[in-house]
Amino acid sequence: MIDEILKYNREFVESEGFRQFKTSKYPDKRIAIVTCMDTRLVELLPAALGIRNGDVKMIKNAGGTITNPFDSTMRSLLVAVYELGVNEVMVIGHTGCGVQGMDAEEMLGLMRERGIDEEHISLMRHCGIDLNSWLHGFSDTAEAVNETVDLIRNHPLMAKDVRVAGYIMDSETGLLESL
Amino acid sequence: MIDEILKYNREFVESEGFRQFKTSKYPDKRIAIVTCMDTRLVELLPAALGIRNGDVKMIKNAGGTITNPFDSTMRSLLVAVYELGVNEVMVIGHTGCGVQGMDAEEMLGLMRERGIDEEHISLMRHCGIDLNSWLHGFSDTAEAVNETVDLIRNHPLMAKDVRVAGYIMDSETGLLESL
Known part of the structure; x- marks a missing residue:
């Protein structure tokens, strides 16, 4: 399957498919999103939030949660805030997450x-x-998202002026529910 | 900015924009991708690889590397392999990564x-x-990707039949270089 992807990639570059995605490394919307690696969110999440190339820093793991304050996920958020101008963080869990009940x-x-x-x-x-x-895994998605929001907000190295908010996305419709 | 996104989201759902993204939680291409949170890859990476909703598990952090074998990133890969049928892993660094030289x-x-x-x-x-x-940060992107590939391949809990390969993506054109 990887070989098919590599073939597709060469054709994409040859046909200059990249022209519409030109942008810089700084997130235009100054937002970082922590969410799940789930297959259902790959296209649905950016589409449902109106996010284009260059808009946000996207951080993804199984469940979209942070269980360790010195994990790569928290490190990514600190880089986003201090080096790249992010001033809002959205933590987005989703319905039917595989990590629930793992x-x-x-x-x-x-x-x-x-x-x-x-x-x-x-x-x-x-x-x-x-x-x-x-x-x-976690037993309740809303609880897990709230714990991650709390961990980010109160992390000893996180700037106090950064807004952090938690959401659950419907995995079928993309609807966000604020927590 | 989050408030504008929430407004967009309600309109997206009301207009049933989600219909074209219907899929299951199992990755159709049976691939997990470990890559960077960089803004330039948000749309470019899936476009340059021909990846659609439902195709892959997408794992993202600053740099797209794994520095700790018991980190959330490695945990995500184990979930992808054992619970969700993934049998190939692509580790994709990119040119001009902010973590280089951090x-x-x-x-x-x-x-x-x-x-x-x-x-x-x-x-x-x-x-x-x-x-x-x-x-x-890391000093050399190719070296960092290779170290992550090695860490995944030799992780004591990773199934031996999983293919793991490393790449560097050109942040402007999306071209993949195999390592």
Whole structure:
């Protein structure tokens, strides 16, 4: 599948398909969006928010949440605020998110089935890695978004004048609900 | 600016703009993409790869790299592989990335200027948080992408049959260079 994508890419560049996307690295809308890697949001989210190339910094992970204040997601937000002029942050969860109800033991079972060695899992645990916390999902999307908003707002390195707000997007219609 | 976006969003839903994006949570192309939050890639990257809603899992952070094997980015990839059928991973850095040459002391200076208390920074350091490593960028984009590819491929919990490959995208034309 990657090979097909690479072929498409060469044709895209040869036909100068990039001309309509010309912009700079500074986000014109001065917004950073933290949201989910979900397939349903790839085109729907920018379309539903009217976001074009150059408008925002887009940060995405499974669930669109931040569980660790010194994670790559929080680091990305600090870069966006201090280096790139972002002054508003939207945290956008969505309906039917796969991380809701995700179960660590179930995923470890799938890993064993695909050939991950039980001894390696045991070794990691004895290195102090808490796999069960790390691979556990959230139980309530609104609660998870609110916790992430709270973590960003109160992060000791976040500028106090940055507006941070939480939303849930309907994965079918793109409708945003403010939390 | 957020308020304008919320207004746009209500109009988008009322006019049923979402109809063309209908899809499921499973990635049709069975690919996960790890890339940068950069504004220039928001529309250019999917366009240059021919990616539509529903095709891929899109994971984004500052730089598109993974520096910690138990970070939210690596967790997202494991969810994508074990729960959602992903069997290929593309790591895509890009030219002129803001994380290249990012300097921790410089960013801490900007934080102090925006009102972050020196005492808080000192306290965090005495809590064992290595701010200088965390806020430091990479010096070479290709090297950073290769390190992330290596980290994903050799992660103790990653299935061995998953293809992982690294690329650099030209931020203006969208051209992918294979590493």
